[in-house]
Amino acid sequence: MRDEKLLKLTLAAMFAALAFICFTYFRIEIPMGGGLPGKIYVGAAFIMLSSFLLGGKYGGLTGAIGLTIGDILVGYATSAPPTFVSKFIFGIACAFMAHTILHISHAQTKKQMYLRAALSGLFGALVNVLTEPVIRWAFKVYILGLPEPVAYISAVNCAISMAVNALPSVFVATLLYALARTTVLKDRNLLNS
Numbered sequence: 001m002r003d004e005k006l007l008k009l010t011l012a013a014m015f016a017a018l019a020f021i022c023f024t025y026f027r028i029e030i031p032m033g034g035g036l037p038g039k040i041y042v043g044a045a046f047i048m049l050s051s052f053l054l055g056g057k058y059g060g061l062t063g064a065i066g067l068t069i070g071d072i073l074v075g076y077a078t079s080a081p082p083t084f085v086s087k088f089i090f091g092i093a094c095a096f097m098a099h100t101i102l103h104i105s106h107a108q109t110k111k112q113m114y115l116r117a118a119l120s121g122l123f124g125a126l127v128n129v130l131t132e133p134v135i136r137w138a139f140k141v142y143i144l145g146l147p148e149p150v151a152y153i154s155a156v157n158c159a160i161s162m163a164v165n166a167l168p169s170v171f172v173a174t175l176l177y178a179l180a181r182t183t184v185l186k187d188r189n190l191l192n193s
Helices: 002-025 044-054 056-074 077-101 110-143 148-182
Strands: 028-031 037-040
Touching (some): 044 077, 077 110, 110 148
Antiparallel strands (some): 028 037
């Protein structure tokens, strides 16, 4: 039991580090509305993967910690609080769909495994595309005191960036989940412990 908890914590930390690395070193910034940059990266794949393998609590914390640290260290400190909240919700949403609705760990065939992982990732991404811009808008207007038009443009840019990031992240997470479940974690169901 203790070894399983240690394994879960280690995997969650590794996934948070991979999300951080993708955001920090492998993101592409593109100019968007209002002169604000949009960010393209596949760090969300590791939040999804953590949610699929470890459950909602670890998946949510993977995203919240990994990408919040990324925001702070890259120079987006004012984005860190909304990132923490929105990525935690994202991880919970992925895990909810994967484990409560689709029962991803009970997939009998590779086709079922791929399908359930992809659908769970898409659901989580949709939740993220809908919630993160709202959280960012509210934070910028009510906490930072920015004018509503600036916060609105930032929220739209965020929604577009998250939507563009979704498909590659779902693809990567689905492949990595299937690989992990058929190789190194073949005989382990981490959620049972």
